[in-house]
Amino acid sequence: MIIAIDGPAGSGKGTIASLVSKKLNLVNIDTGATYRCVALEMLKEGVNLEENDKIIEISKNVDINLTEDSRVFLNKEEVTDRIREKDVTKIVSQVSSIEKVRENLVALQRNMAKGKNVIMEGRDITTVVFPNADFKFYLDASLDERVKRRFEQNKEKGIDMSESEIRDNIAKRDYNDMHKKVGALKKTDDQIYIDTSNMTIDEVVNKIVNIVKEGN
Ligand code: DC
Numbered sequence: 001m002i003i004a005i006d007g008p009a010g011s012g013k014g015t016i017a018s019l020v021s022k023k024l025n026l027v028n029i030d031t032g033a034t035y036r037c038v039a040l041e042m043l044k045e046g047v048n049l050e051e052n053d054k055i056i057e058i059s060k061n062v063d064i065n066l067t068e069d070s071r072v073f074l075n076k077e078e079v080t081d082r083i084r085e086k087d088v089t090k091i092v093s094q095v096s097s098i099e100k101v102r103e104n105l106v107a108l109q110r111n112m113a114k115g116k117n118v119i120m121e122g123r124d125i126t127t128v129v130f131p132n133a134d135f136k137f138y139l140d141a142s143l144d145e146r147v148k149r150r151f152e153q154n155k156e157k158g159i160d161m162s163e164s165e166i167r168d169n170i171a172k173r174d175y176n177d178m179h180k181k182v183g184a185l186k187k188t189d190d191q192i193y194i195d196t197s198n199m200t201i202d203e204v205v206n207k208i209v210n211i212v213k214e215g216n
Pocket of ligand 1: 033035123
């Protein structure tokens with residue numbers, strides 16, 4: 001079974017997918033982490049955003065491992081928290097706009113799901129990676145709410161970003177993510193749309209779990 005979830009930054013995809021995966025016994029695949037790993041590897045190698053060929057090369061060769069307990073390994077080194085930091089967050093949307101990078105990472109993501117029951121979240125999962133998924137959801141929330149959530153989440157993780165920096169970053173990423181030539185974040189008629197602005201995490205999780213249980 002494949003459950004696909006798309007939505008903008010801060011819509012709750014990561015938290016919700018992780019909780020639903022435990023309730024339904026699915027492997028949780030955070031595709032944003034794969035783009036973040038490529039961005040981090042660029043920073044490590046001193047590659048800048050103009051060096052498309054080098055970025056594409058990195059996306060082809062990096063060794064990315066997402067573990068069952070949601071930890072992220074890049075070339076065997078744990079980077080779970082490192083990939084959420086400001087420097088990576090600032091460049092990742094642009095990195096994900098490079099079409100060849102997307103091709104390489106979409107192939108990797110499909111491979112990660114092979115033969116497994118998965119819940120996969122990102123921006124183009126319902127449209128490009130698994131357009132024939134068993135269930136397709138679009139999670140949304142107002143910009144204010146998403147900024148608030150990301151601020152709280154960063155505080156817990158010890159990431160130092162002000163609310164205005166977060167608002168600016170999310171607004172820019174929203175624009176970029178929705179206007180990519182390939183793999184843009186899109187609302188479609190065949191997704192189940194959930195506005196989580198006024199919902200608790202449990203309410204969203206239960207809604208998704210019930211839909212999946214009823215639909216099976
Ligand atoms: O979900 P996230 O914020 O960790 O994602 C990081 C960036 O990666 C985001 O700005 C857009 C990009 N991304 C993408 O283009 N396609 C995906 N399937 C997942 C993420």
